[in-house]
Amino acid sequence: MATFVADISAAAFEPLLKELTGTQLPVNHDRILAGKGRSQAFGIIRRWSYRPHLSRNTWMRPRLWQLLLDFASQYVTCPWDGITVNDSYQSAPHRDKGNEGQSFTVSFGDFTGGELCIGSEKIDTRHKGYLFSGFSDEHWTAPFVGRRFCLVFYRIVWPTKFLPRYRVDCRQEADGLLITDEYDDSIVVVDRKGHVVRTVKIPQPREWIGRLTSRGQKSRVVILPPS
Numbered sequence: 270m271a272t273f274v275a276d277i278s279a280a281a282f283e284p285l286l287k288e289l290t291g292t293q294l295p296v297n298h299d300r301i302l303a304g305k306g307r308s309q310a311f312g313i314i315r316r317w318s319y320r321p322h323l324s325r326n327t328w329m330r331p332r333l334w335q336l337l338l339d340f341a342s343q344y345v346t347c348p349w350d351g352i353t354v355n356d357s358y359q360s361a362p363h364r365d366k367g368n369e370g371q372s373f374t375v376s377f378g379d380f381t382g383g384e385l386c387i388g389s390e391k392i393d394t395r396h397k398g399y400l401f402s403g404f405s406d407e408h409w410t411a412p413f414v415g416r417r418f419c420l421v422f423y424r425i426v427w428p429t430k431f432l433p434r435y436r437v438d439c440r441q442e443a444d445g446l447l448i449t450d451e452y453d454d455s456i457v458v459v460d461r462k463g464h465v466v467r468t469v470k471i472p473q474p475r476e477w478i479g480r481l482t483s484r485g486q487k488s489r490v491v492i493l494p495p496s
Contacts, residue, residue: 275398282377302363307356349422365403372423380415
């Protein structure tokens with residue numbers, strides 16, 4: 270079940286439309302259940318039990334990232350770690366198993382159709398913000414005609430060994446993206462290939478807190494032998 274939270278003016282999407290139509294998103298081939306298409310993640314992502322980190326798209330598209338941050342500061346009403354940006358992507362029925370809590374979604378562009386489908390509900394999200402549970406609610410995109418953009422802001426399930434949660438903030442600088450990472454208290458600047466071009470604050474070693482750390486760093490968990 271989705272909950273309506275905001276009408277958003279068409280003007281709020283104009284900077285995003287200009288950026289997204291000027292440089293097209295690449296096709297994502299990794300969305301096995303939802304299907305491949307132009308659907309990319311920005312912000313903090315996770316892979317299996319690895320440390321959550323900034324997606325490659327975030328430093329590849331710093332202008333787009335800043336526009337997403339500006340939009341979120343005005344309209345997004347739930348806590349979030351990452352953002353999925355979709356360009357004319359018609360997702361198949363799926364659940365977002367790596368997410369938790371509520372997600373915020375909105376669509377924009379020149380299209381007809383393309384409702385958010387949850388069970389028997391068909392929800393028009395064009396210029397309308399909605400909250401829904403992507404983890405528990407199977408959802409998909411209705412067929413549409415035209416070019417449909419969609420944003421989904423969500424909170425990831427944080428790997429236990431990296432709890433408590435930490436923030437990763439970034440902003441554009443003249444020589445790259447300045448990243449402040451609470452995990453290791455580092456501040457670095459990376460270029461569009463993800464290479465560190467400047468270190469503002471050297472990272473500090475930090476132990477993991479889980480069982481999957483017998484190699485690399487010492488674990489704080491004592492694993493007892495079988496009784």
